[in-house]
Amino acid sequence: MGNELLNVVKTLNNGVKMPGFGLGVYKVWEDADARDSVRTAIDHGYRLIDTASYYDNEDGVGAGVKESSTNREEIFVTSKVWNEEQGYDETLRAFERSLKRLNFDYLDLYLIHWPVGDLFKDTWKAMERLYDEKLIRAIGVSNFNIHHLEKLMNQANVKPTVNQIEYHPHLTQKEVKAFCESEEIQVEAWSPLKRGQIFKDETIQSLAEKYGKTPAQIILRWDIDTNVITIPKSVNKDRIIENSQIFDFSLTAEEVESLNQLNKNERTGPDPEIFS
Ligand code: NAD
Numbered sequence: 001m002g003n004e005l006l007n008v009v010k011t012l013n014n015g016v017k018m019p020g021f022g023l024g025v026y027k028v029w030e031d032a033d034a035r036d037s038v039r040t041a042i043d044h045g046y047r048l049i050d051t052a053s054y055y056d057n058e059d060g061v062g063a064g065v066k067e068s069s070t071n072r073e074e075i076f077v078t079s080k081v082w083n084e085e086q087g088y089d090e091t092l093r094a095f096e097r098s099l100k101r102l103n104f105d106y107l108d109l110y111l112i113h114w115p116v117g118d119l120f121k122d123t124w125k126a127m128e129r130l131y132d133e134k135l136i137r138a139i140g141v142s143n144f145n146i147h148h149l150e151k152l153m154n155q156a157n158v159k160p161t162v163n164q165i166e167y168h169p170h171l172t173q174k175e176v177k178a179f180c181e182s183e184e185i186q187v188e189a190w191s192p193l194k195r196g197q198i199f200k201d202e203t204i205q206s207l208a209e210k211y212g213k214t215p216a217q218i219i220l221r222w223d224i225d226t227n228v229i230t231i232p233k234s235v236n237k238d239r240i241i242e243n244s245q246i247f248d249f250s251l252t253a254e255e256v257e258s259l260n261q262l263n264k265n266e267r268t269g270p271d272p273e274i275f276s
Contacts, residue, residue: 001053001190004045004248005019005247006019006047007247008020008224010186012162013161014138014158014159014161014187015184016137016138016159016160017097018186019048020048020074020229020231021049021230021231021246022046022047022076023038023048023232023234024190024231025038025049025051025061025233026055026233027055028055028057028060029062030057031041031057031060033060034051034057034060035060035063035064035067036064037064037240039064039067039208040240041244042070042075043068043070045244046240046244047070047076048077048229048231049076049077049079050164051065051077051079052079052080052082053085053097053101058079058098058101059102062102062176065077065104065199068248072104077107078109078110078111078207079098079155080110080111081110081111081112081113081127082094083190086112086116086122087126088123088125088126090123093136095127095141099135106134106136106137107137107141108136109136109161110130110136110137110138111139111162111164112127112128112140113142113143114270115141115145115148116194120152121152124155124156127158128157128158130203133153134237135212136179138162138163138265140161140163140186142163142164143164143272143275144160144165144176144272145176146175146176148272149185150178157186159185162185162187163176163185164189164190165188165189165245166189166267166269167189167191167192168189168191168198169198169201169219169222169263170194170262170265171194171264171265172260172268182200186229189230189231190269191268191269192220192231192232195268197217198215199216202274203262204259206258207251207255213246213249216239217242217243219230220246221246221250224246225250231253
């Protein structure tokens with residue numbers, strides 16, 4: 001299984017290779033739980049871990065990476081600068097704090113968590129500096145709509161490599177995804193399982209039956225088949241393993257389209273246009 005996971009790699013627009021499948025750790029508030037789930041995931045083939053300063057578990061994530069059976073250099077870790085940490089000087093300090101909590105000497109990917117007002121432009125300048133100083137291998141954004149990306153790219157020296165957005169069959173983000181693809185910005189899905197609120201859908205259930213898979217596995221396979229990096233969250237060992245067992249089948253073009261058609265523009269999280 002580990003080998004199959006290692007094959008799912010995306011090359012970002014700066015040449016850095018990013019695993020196409022990983023573990024999310026939002027709402028894993030206890031460091032010990034974050035440590036254990038990260039270690040379990042890595043020991044079962046995961047190579048991408050998604051955290052954020054806001055999740056308050058970077059200590060646990062760093063410990064899990066360290067205690068796992070795999071070298072730090074083989075693991076791709078993402079963190080994010082939180083809304084209240086944005087601005088030039090604040091971002092430099094926030095990054096230093098994240099790196100210290102993770103107990104790393106570099107980070108693989110650093111994202112602007114949300115497009116706060118006009119502040120994100122200064123945040124980006126700080127991230128470009130950290131990137132130039134080789135403290136971060138790639139920089140990107142999260143929850144950016146097309147107009148946010150345009151505003152950022154108008155003044156950026158370094159193009160964002162990734163846009164991490166809420167993405168599942170009830171929120172397919174057609175326009176943002178097409179824009180990102182045309183700009184070679186890799187789309188990454190957050191809440192890919194709609195936080196468990198989508199498993200009863202009939203189309204998903206019938207595909208699950210056809211392939212002898214669970215609804216979660218069908219949705220995660222759809223992420224892979226639609227060229228989107230995915231980071232399902234679980235702290236449960238069996239589910240961590242289950243979620244990664246999606247490389248022994250694939251969906252037909254018609255089945256991918258039938259899942260695309262489930263879109264209802266329905267969010268589990270805030271809308272980037274009106275978040276506070
Ligand atoms: P998710 O869609 O990954 O759902 C997680 C929930 O689904 C779990 O708590 C569990 O209850 C359930 N689940 C997981 N695997 C299952 C399985 N095999 N069978 C049945 N139930 C299962 O939701 P999420 O945690 O919100 O999103 C994933 C990750 O995305 C987060 O952990 C975080 O890293 C990231 N994220 C980023 C942002 C952002 O603003 N950038 C926002 C939210 C989440």
